[in-house]
Amino acid sequence: MTPTTPAGPAPAHTAPPARLMPGKGEAHRHVLVAIVMNKPGVLNRVASLMRARNFNIETLAVSHTDQPEVSRMTITLRGDDVAIEQAAKQLYRLIDVLKVQDVTYDPIVEHEIALIKVRADERSRAQVLTIAEMHKAKVVDLATESLIVEATGTEAEVDALISLLRGFGIKELVRSGTVVMSRGTGSIEEAVKR
C-alpha cells in the first residue's frame, strides 16, 4: 500500500466543530398537503420522486378539489424537520405541483376512515358494539359471524379502536389514509385558486 500523507491546512482558529449534516435529527410523523395539477401521471410523478429521494410514504390520499383541474394529495411520512422540508422542496420541482405545505404544526382537522370487519358472534357481539359505540364508530354491516365497524378519527384514534377490536379477531381491515384541512377561514388551496 502506498503510504498516505495527510495534507491538512494549519488554521489558526478554534478547534473545528463538526459541520451539521441535514436530516440527522429526530424523526417523527409529518403531514404534507400537496396541491397538484390533475394531469395523467401526476400521482406517479409524486410517488416516484418520494421513492427516488428515499422518503417512505406512510399514507397517501388523493382526490379532486372543487376545481376540476386541480387535485389534492395528503401525504403522511416520517422524518426529521429538515428531511421533510427537503421532501417538500423536491416536490416543488415537479412542474405539475402547485403548492406543498407541511401542516404538522398547524391547527388542522385530521381524519381518516377505517372499515374493520370484526369476528362477532352471539356471545361477543354486545361487547364489540359497546366498544364501537364508545369510539363513536358506526356498525355498517351485520352478519351472523361478523360485523363491519366504520370508524373515523385521527390516525391515533383509529389505531386505538383497532387495538381494542383485535382481541375479537379482525377478519379484514382497510384504512383510507389521513386527510386534513386547516382550521379557521384560511385555505391551503387559496393560493392556487384561478
Place this chain on the structure above:
Amino acid sequence: MGTTQDGSGRTPAATKTATSPQEGPAVGAPRERINHMPGAGTARAEAISAGRHEMLHDTLRKEIKSLAERGLKRPRIGADALCEALLLQGVDVFFGFPGGVLLPLYDVLGDYPELRHILVRHEQGAAHAADGYARASGKTGVCLGTSGPGATNLVTGIGNAMLDSVPMVALTGNVVSSLLGKDAFQEIDITGITLPCSKHNYLVRDPNDIPRVIAEAFHIASTGRPGPVHVDMTKDALMGVCTAEHPDTLDLPGFKPNLDGHFRQIKLAAQEIARSKRPVILAGHGVLIADATAELKELADKAQIPVVHTLLGVGAMDETDPLSFGFVGMHGWKHANKAIQAADLLIALGMRFDDRVTGHVPTFAPFARIIHVDVDPAEIGKNVAVEVPIVGDVKRVLKALLPQVEAVAPEARAAYLAEIAQWRDESEKTPWHGSGAWRNGQLSADFVVCAIGEASGHDATIVADVGQNQMWAARYAGFRRPNSHISSGGLGTMGFGLPAAMGAAIGRPDKETWAIVGDGGLQMTSQELMTLVQDHIPVKLALLDNRKLGMIRQWQELVYAGNYHSSELLGPDWLKLAEAYGVPGFRATTPDEVDAAIAAARAVDGPALVHFLIAEQQNVFPMMPAGKGLSDLLEEQFEEPKQ
C-alpha cells in the same frame, strides 16, 4: 378461407363474433374466420386493428401522398408543427436517428432545409451531442430517437443532462396511440423510464398538442435551473393533421422559478462578507449557466476574495486571474482544498455541494460560515447545512449584492492571498511532470494536456471524457474562457467525450474543439467518428491511451491493495481505426513528439485523432479517498508502486 379478409383478422370490418367451439363448421362448408381481437366490434378494438394495420402498411402516409399527387397542397401534419415549433425556438441543428415511428417526421424534414439534422451512429451520441452543443453555445440542445431502443439509448444522455443541469429537449417517437400499452413492436414505456431522470416529460397523442408542448418543453428546459425535458410523440400525433397554432403565452401555474434573491438574505450576505477575514468564493456551474462570470469577477475584485471552482465551474473565471485558484474536490488542487478548509466564510455560487466536492461533510470547511446561492430551492440544505441561503439566479443575486458589498483594499487582504498563493506554488509543483516524462521516461498525461491547452491558445473548447483523462484535462489544460471546459460531472458518463465534442464544435464553430478522451471511454462511443467525417465536424481527438481503465486501476492500486481486476484494457490499433473511418491520425509516444503531433492535427481541415501512448501506471494526484475529507489528500509518492 373463402372471405376477402387479409388473413389475420386485422380489418376493422371483421366484426362478426367468433364461432363458438360447440357448433363447429360443418364438414365441407367454408370455415368462418375467428376474430381473435379482444372486444371485437367495439370502437377501441377497431382503433387497435387500424393501428396494427397501419404499422405494417403506412396507410395514412399514402393518403397524404395521394393528396399531394392530386396536386393539392400537402396538409400540415404534426411533424410539420414540430419542425415549425423547433424553428420558432431558434433551433438550427439537432441530432437524431430515424426509426419506424419517426418516418413521418423524416418524410417532411426535407421541406425544412434550415433545420440541420445530424445523423448520429447511436442515440446516446445524439443526446451527448445535444448536451455538448448546449454547454458550448448556451442554447437548448435537441436530440431525437425513435420508439423503444432508440428512446432507451437516449436515456443515459438525458440523465447526464439532468445531473449537470443542461438545457435539452429530447424528442422520441412512440407507437400509434391506440397501441400504447399493447407491447407493440418497439414499444416501451419511455415516459415512465425518463420520469425520474428528466426535469419534466410529456406524452403527446394529439397532433394539435405539439405546438403547445414543444413551446412548454423549451421554456421548462431553459428556465430556472435548466434540465432535460423529454417529449414522447406517438406516430399518429406526428402523422395526423394539425390545425393548432403556436401559442403566444404559456400556462404553467406550477412552474415559477424564483430568480431574484430575497433582499434581506442578500443584505445578510453582504454583512457576512464584511465581517469575514478569510472568505472564499466557490463558483459552480450555475455561474456559467447564469452567464454571471463578469459579476463573479467584480465581486472577487471588489472584496478581494479568492475564487475556487467546482469541476463544472472551471472556466467561470480566467485561470490566469490573480484571484482565481483552480478547482476543488476529490482530484482538485490541494491549495484550493486547503483554502476551503481554512476559510471563515464560504460563498457558494450556483453549486450543490456534491460529495466529490465536500468529501466527508462533518469535516468540510470546518471554520466557515456558508452563504449558498442557488436557483433551485431544493439544493439549499440538501447536503450541507448553510447559514445564509439565497434562492435565486446567480447573476441577479450578484447584481443585487455587489452595491452592498464593502470594497476591500488589496493591501488589507494581501497577507491572506499571499498565503494561498504560496500554497499554490507548492501544490502546483508536486504532481507536475514538467519534462513530459513520468518515472521511467514514459509519456506523462499532464504534460500532453498542458501542451494541447497551450497549442490552442487556451481558447479552444475542451471536452473531457470521464476518468483520469477528465481530471488531467480540468487540471492542466488551462481555461480562460467561460464554457470552454465541458465535462460530465454529475453522472460521470464514460463515452461522453467524443459525442459531446461533436455537439460543442457545432455549437461554437468559431472555436477550435478538442476532445480529451481515454481509451476506455472512446471505445464506448467511437462509432461517432463516422459522424464527424460524414458531417465534416472538425473535432480534434486527443486519445490518452494507457491501455487501462485508468481510474479503476488507480483505485485498485490505492484503495484495493493492488488487486487489479478488469482494469487491463485491450484497444484496437487506433491509427488503423481512424484510417478506416477516414480520420487523419497521428501518434506521439515520447515527450518530444507531442508538439508536432498536436500541430499536425490542428493543421487538418476537419476531424483528426492524436494517439498519445501515455504511461500505463500514472495516477491523478492529489486524491481524496472516498469517505475522507478535503484535508486527507493522498499525494504522489515518487517510487514505483508495488505490483
